Amino acid sequence: MAKVAVVGGGFAGLVFARELASLGLTIELYEEHGRVGMPEHCTGIVSGRTVDIIGREARETILDSYNSLEIRFRGRTIALLDVGGVYRLDRVRLEDLLLESLRSLGGRVLLRTRVESVGSDGAVRTNGGEARYDAVILADGVHGSLHRRLGIGYMGSHHYGLNILVPGGGESAIMVDFRLEGGVAFSWEVPSSRGFSVAGAMGTLEGVKRYYESLGTRALKVYGGRIPAGPPAEMLWEGRVFVVGDAGGLVKPLSGGGLYPNAKAAKLAASFIRRGLDVVDALAGSLSIVSDELRAQYAVARLVYGTRVLESISRAIGDTPLRLKLDYDTHHQLLLSTLAQAGPLPSLKLIAAALKGGGVEAPLSLLKILYHSTVSTYRRLAAFTLSKV
Structure with a gap:
């Protein structure tokens, strides 16, 4: 053995x-x-x-x-996502x-x-x-x-993530606000039924420090640390x-x-x-499959963080937030899921917004999403076939 x-x-x-x-x-x-x-350094949110x-x-x-996730861009709600069962551990x-x-x-x-x-x-x-x-x-x-x-x-490179327990809870949606300014990529608020919420931010060290200071003396507990910015x-x-x-x-x-x-x-x-x-081939196969999936997710992250795509999409959808379903684990399906569920006319507007907001980076990111999703699928098939030999 x-x-x-x-x-x-x-x-x-x-x-x-x-x-x-x-x-x-x-x-x-x-x-x-x-x-x-x-x-401790993690919020602990999983599907x-x-x-x-x-x-x-x-x-x-x-x-x-x-059961729901509210996506905001600089304070404005752009999407309400049905995420099924999501849990804080x-x-x-x-x-x-x-x-x-x-x-x-x-x-x-x-x-x-x-x-x-x-x-x-x-x-x-x-x-x-x-x-x-x-x-x-x-x-x-x-x-x-x-x-x-x-x-x-x-x-x-790395991001810095900070979690802050603040008074006040309740049962409502998880809120994520993409700021893309002041050194903060996005902030979040995760309510709890236990009388507090977990607020937090991810970005530069200076950015998350400023976010913490903006909460004043409300913090009950603070924890966090460095996070790989990807890809694997x-x-x-x-x-x-x-x-x-x-x-x-x-x-x-x-x-x-x-x-x-x-x-x-x-x-x-x-x-x-x-x-x-054997254990060596099994570990190599599993890490290949998962890292390919994460590279597809990284293409989405680049599209969101490295361009003005959210600003353009925010303008394109008008005053009515998108209402979509999303698998919380597979972030690289976010854009494809949006296009599939928004309908033909909104989809065309979103594609145009992505291309306009992303410049030359957006088409490349879209191609990477499709490429890595395809490669990941074939590697899964290859690994399964190999396992049967």
């Missing part, structure tokens, strides 16, 4: 460790801190599909649920439960154990010695030096070492969320192993 090391006890490392341990593989998790789940992928641990940590407890599951499945957990280096041959070195593995899953985070020394994983790294593995989580840029570029892509990649890897692939 394969022996796998997982370096890093954040969500990505834990969900891969749990999935592979459930297959009976020998799993050893290295975490340099004395516990998992800290420091029902992601809850199902993660499983029991996610279902037991649901704090609030939502207790991220700290989620990681604690994943750790408990890993242990119950026979996984070995080495807390307060710092990994000094990782070799592409599967060698993991700590101050206590060296061990060799059939595969190493490197989840050393956005600040991690281990993946950088190997020359793999995410090396690109081109090189996600070398030899027997695979990079996941923020360390690989495996986040949704439009929002910075990492729960869906990493849970999906872990589940895919486990399914490939069940079909007969």
Whole structure:
């Protein structure tokens, strides 16, 4: 049976460790801190599909649920999205439960154990010695030096995300406001039935600081950190070492969320192993599929953040917001979903607005969306076919 090391006890490392341990593989998790789940840095918003992928641990940590998402542009509502079931999870407890599951499945957990280096041959070195593995899953985070020394994983630019608990809650839509000014790409407000809301912003460090200061003394709690700006790294593995989580840029570029892509990649890897692939081929196949999907999402993010497309669309739709359905996990379908559901005349207006607002960048982004969606589909088929050989 394969022996796998997982370096890093954040969500990505834990969900891969749990999935592979459930297959009976020998799993050893290295975490340099004395516990998992800290420091907290994520709002914890996921779809029902992601809850199902993660499983029991996610279902037991649901704090609030939502059915609608209000999209604003500089304070003006441009779309009301039916997102089905979307949930806010207790991220700290989620990681604690994943750790408990890993242990119950026979996984070995080495807390307060710092990994000094990782070799592409599967060698993991700590101050206590060296061990060799059939595969190493490197989840050393956005600040991690281990993946950088190997020359793999995410090396690109970053956003900063800030979450702020403020008094006042209730049950209503999640609100996202694309500002694209003052160093803030977008802000959000997620109401809770527990007497507070989670407000936040993503952008430059100076921008999110100004956003925080604009709330005055209302903050009950503040947490956050750096988020990869995408797309995922081109090189996600070398030899027997695979990079996941923020360390690989495996986040949704439009929002910075990492729960869906990493849970999906872990589940895919486990399914490939069940079909007969070895752990190295299974990890490579799953990361290829998910990273292609994220690159399609990145094309949407570039279209939104790098152009004036939202301003043009805001003018094009007039005073009546679009009312659409959206799969919360697959942001790269947002534009295609908009065109499909808006009707022929509004669709033509939206296409014209996108081209006008985006300049030469918009057609390129649209082509990238279609290209990466197609490539991802073919890779899924190829991986499934390979698994049957």
